[in-house]
Amino acid sequence: VVSIQEEMHDRLARTLQDELSERVYQTSAKGVLIDISTVQIVDAFIGRMIANIAGISGIMDARTVITGMQPAVAITLVEMGIVLPGVLTALNIEEGMQLLRDAPEQSS
Amino acid sequence: VKVLSSERIKVTEESHIVLVRQNAAQAAKKLGMGLLDQTKITTATSELARNIVRYARTGEVLIEQIESDGLSGLQITFKDEGPGMADLTSAMRDGFTTGGGMGLGLSGSKRLVDEFDIQSQVGVGTTVVIKKWKQH
Numbered sequence: 001v002v003s004i005q006e007e008m009h010d011r012l013a014r015t016l017q018d019e020l021s022e023r024v025y026q027t028s029a030k031g032v033l034i035d036i037s038t039v040q041i042v043d044a045f046i047g048r049m050i051a052n053i054a055g056i057s058g059i060m061d062a063r064t065v066i067t068g069m070q071p072a073v074a075i076t077l078v079e080m081g082i083v084l085p086g087v088l089t090a091l092n093i094e095e096g097m098q099l100l101r102d103a104p105e106q107s108s
Numbered sequence: 109v110k111v112l113s114s115e116r117i118k119v120t121e122e123s124h125i126v127l128v129r130q131n132a133a134q135a136a137k138k139l140g141m142g143l144l145d146q147t148k149i150t151t152a153t154s155e156l157a158r159n160i161v162r163y164a165r166t167g168e169v170l171i172e173q174i175e176s177d178g179l180s181g182l183q184i185t186f187k188d189e190g191p192g193m194a195d196l197t198s199a200m201r202d203g204f205t206t207g208g209g210m211g212l213g214l215s216g217s218k219r220l221v222d223e224f225d226i227q228s229q230v231g232v233g234t235t236v237v238i239k240k241w242k243q244h
Contacts, residue, residue, distance in 0.1 A: 007126050007130070009122070009123060009125065009126040010122050010125060010158070011122065011123075040133065040147065040150070041129060041133075041147065041150050041151055041154055042151070043151050043154040043155050043158070044155055044212045044213055044216060045154075045155075045158060070147075071144075072143050072144045072146070072147035072148075073147060075144060075147075076144075076147050076148050076151045076220060079148070079216075079219050079220060080151070080212055080216030080217070080219060080220060081202055081212050081215070081216055081219070082212060082216065
């Protein structure tokens with residue numbers, strides 16, 4: 001479970017991708033939950049990092065859930081045409097955890 | 109178009125992208141834009157500032173509060189003296205990329221703002237001007 005509490009600059013996004021992949025491998029995690037409820041901006045670069053995390057985790061048999069995306073961020077992503085393949089979403093951390101517990105075992 | 113205030117930011121490294129978008133966010137908020145419009149202009153700004161760093165390495169961003177026909181808005185100019193683009197039509201298309209991204213930077217940014225103007229010349233540089241008006 002990762003909660004992003006600071007401004008998502010490019011280096012942080014890249015570090016997040018690398019470190020999460022490493023942790024999924026080390027811990028044999030089955031799920032990755034990233035809470036972005038305090039994040040004001042998700043642009044194409046950050047979106048791609050999130051999609052990458054989901055892709056890499058998926059190959060390592062872990063599912064990725066993004067929780068708490070603000071409506072303005074969601075609308076902006078859709079208008080830009082950014083899709084996040086393989087990324088599950090939930091309104092909050094509790095629902096995200098539930099989703100990871102309930103989700104079928106096959107990878108997305 | 110009347111310029112009420114302006115702020116110039118030099119962009120020379122990746123960390124400046126955050127600086128630029130924070131300034132754009134502040135300007136949009138100060139102008140009284142709704143949260144969605146703040147998010148849109150800030151996201152477009154982030155994309156275009158990243159383009160400067162990615163393709164030209166250095167450049168500058170000018171954030172201006174403007175007024176025209178009783179409308180108030182933000183005009184943001186992204187100027188670099190980078191390699192420029194030979195084929196703007198392709199560059200504006202969804203999915204077109206030479207930089208390893210998703211190819212949504214230019215086309216996606218355009219959809220987030222009210223006005224989008226791009227000038228580019230190979231070997232001279234690229235200038236993008238975006239405008240977003242405050243909704244009444």
